Amino acid sequence: MDVFLSEFFNVDIMVKVAPLIFKGFLQTLLLCVILVPIGLCGGLGAMLLATSRSRFVRWPAVAAIDFFRSFPPLVLLIFIYSGLPFAGIRLSPLAAICIAFLLNAASYYGEIYRAGVESVPRGQVEAGRSTGLGAAQTFLYITLPQAVRNVLPELLSNTVELIKLTTLASVISAPELLHSADLARSLTYNTSPLIMAAALYLIMLWPLVRIIRRLEHKLAG
Amino acid sequence: MPELGPFLLEARGVRKAFGTNEVLKGVDLLVAPRELVFLIGPSGSGKSTLLRCCNRLEEPTGGTIRIGGTDLLSPRTDINRMRRQVGMVFQSFNLYPHLTALGNVTLALRKVMKRSRAEADEIGMDNLRRVGLAEKAASYPGELSGGQQQRVAIARALALEPKIILMDEPTSALDPELVGSVLAVVRDLRDAGMTMVIASHEMRFAREAADRVLFLDGGVVVEEGPAEAIFTAPREERTRRFLHQVRH
Ligand SMILES: Nc1ncnc2c1ncn2[C@@H]1O[C@H](COP(=O)(O)OP(=O)(O)OP(=O)(O)O)[C@@H](O)[C@H]1O
Numbered sequence: 001m002d003v004f005l006s007e008f009f010n011v012d013i014m015v016k017v018a019p020l021i022f023k024g025f026l027q028t029l030l031l032c033v034i035l036v037p038i039g040l041c042g043g044l045g046a047m048l049l050a051t052s053r054s055r056f057v058r059w060p061a062v063a064a065i066d067f068f069r070s071f072p073p074l075v076l077l078i079f080i081y082s083g084l085p086f087a088g089i090r091l092s093p094l095a096a097i098c099i100a101f102l103l104n105a106a107s108y109y110g111e112i113y114r115a116g117v118e119s120v121p122r123g124q125v126e127a128g129r130s131t132g133l134g135a136a137q138t139f140l141y142i143t144l145p146q147a148v149r150n151v152l153p154e155l156l157s158n159t160v161e162l163i164k165l166t167t168l169a170s171v172i173s174a175p176e177l178l179h180s181a182d183l184a185r186s187l188t189y190n191t192s193p194l195i196m197a198a199a200l201y202l203i204m205l206w207p208l209v210r211i212i213r214r215l216e217h218k219l220a221g
Numbered sequence: 222m223p224e225l226g227p228f229l230l231e232a233r234g235v236r237k238a239f240g241t242n243e244v245l246k247g248v249d250l251l252v253a254p255r256e257l258v259f260l261i262g263p264s265g266s267g268k269s270t271l272l273r274c275c276n277r278l279e280e281p282t283g284g285t286i287r288i289g290g291t292d293l294l295s296p297r298t299d300i301n302r303m304r305r306q307v308g309m310v311f312q313s314f315n316l317y318p319h320l321t322a323l324g325n326v327t328l329a330l331r332k333v334m335k336r337s338r339a340e341a342d343e344i345g346m347d348n349l350r351r352v353g354l355a356e357k358a359a360s361y362p363g364e365l366s367g368g369q370q371q372r373v374a375i376a377r378a379l380a381l382e383p384k385i386i387l388m389d390e391p392t393s394a395l396d397p398e399l400v401g402s403v404l405a406v407v408r409d410l411r412d413a414g415m416t417m418v419i420a421s422h423e424m425r426f427a428r429e430a431a432d433r434v435l436f437l438d439g440g441v442v443v444e445e446g447p448a449e450a451i452f453t454a455p456r457e458e459r460t461r462r463f464l465h466q467v468r469h
Pocket residue numbers: 239244262263264265266267268269270271
């Protein structure tokens with residue numbers, strides 16, 4: 001039991017690595033603050049392209065969405081960060097992460113938005129248009145708010161997935177939470193830093209998961 | 222022929238085909254100012270399609286439509302400007318569920334007419350009062366009865382001060398005991414001189430309130446005339462048969 005405690009819950013080590021872990025935690029928060037809006041906006045753009053009336057816009061957009069949904073995000077990230085330099089494109093870790101996540105997250109969010117837009121009855125658009133609202137105004141004030149409300153649980157679930165995916169950034173040595181924790185683990189030869197990181201991820205995500213459950217319950221009832 | 226006729230709505234030879242299925246086969250619908258015209262006819266006769274052509278929710282495949290003298294179908298016509306002059310009331314209300322009753326009425330006032338929120342709210346409240354629902358301004362559509370929702374939808378159309386209001390079976394989705402409240406509003410509008418075209422199965426109300434009745438069948442106007450004449454002495458056999466069916 002003592003071995004277990006000193007290996008996984010070693011308080012001395014936890015105190016010692018706390019500043020490092022905290023820095024990683026802040027980096028992860030920063031990533032979330034950048035990546036979630038990028039994904040949400042990119043998803044909106046992806047949805048608009050994929051539902052365009054022109055098939056010359058629609059088809060490539062749908063193909064791209066399908067491609068990036070089936071492409072493993074880790075492979076995508078390594079390709080962008082370590083592969084593109086061979087084509088003469090050298091990106092900072094943050095830029096590589098942003099691009100990889102834009103492509104991946106926008107595809108997933110885009111499909112969710114599309115389901116949301118399809119859930120809004122046709123009569124809503126007709127009502128808006130027949131009061132003289134333009135197509136863009138009708139989308140912004142009538143369709144989008146209802147679409148988002150109808151798929152809020154799915155949007156939040158995808159956000160949870162996205163936040164978990166930020167751990168991938170550690171493979172290109174971006175100083176996020178998992179990377180800091182793993183660094184601390186290798187410096188201390190102890191697993192406690194990883195436990196700390198896991199606890200921090202739980203603290204971030206558990207409330208979100210609870211909210212999703214609530215919303216699903218409310219929308220179903 | 223002068224460009225501007227005496228008609229507020231002047232639809233001539235309107236045709237509409239969905240693929241190979243021609244639903245309107247050259248329909249004339251002429252509505253004078255302050256007139257209340259009822260469209261009656263069996264299911265599938267093209268009543269809804271005709272109304273929807275009159276604000277271009279459907280694109281007619283032939284014919285001309287003028288509203289207040291302006292050619293609705295001309296590519297140079299600003300369709301959004303025309304549509305706010307043509308109020309539309311739908312069978313299933315189509316209220317925006319994420320907005321309050323007042324929000325429903327004021328959305329176009331603010332975003333199309335560019336009124337300030339305070340101005341729009343004032344106009345919105347006036348129109349909710351007009352349909353007897355001022356006290357429901359803060360309620361969401363989901364909290365209102367069908368009859369109340371349809372009256373909010375009428376207020377939403379009225380708020381833009383349209384030249385004409387088109388109603389597509391405004392009471393068909395309502396429980397029988399709620400129909401009266403909507404018909405009362407329609408009666409008030411008629412008495413106030415609002416020009417309206419209503420597709421409806423409410424034969425008793427049509428007979429009482431309509432200035433003129435058009436009987437549509439198979440995409441053509443089979444017979445039209447004053448309500449009293451159509452209901453008591455229809456000339457056409459098809460009209461007689463239809464009226465006989467709906468009464469029994
Ligand atoms: N969007 C559409 N696509 C294809 N066919 C359509 C469409 N809308 C209407 N139709 C067809 O047009 C015909 C006329 O429909 P419409 O809704 O105008 O009839 P209606 O007189 O309003 O009938 P009801 O009393 O049932 O409302 C019907 O046969 C219908 O199937």
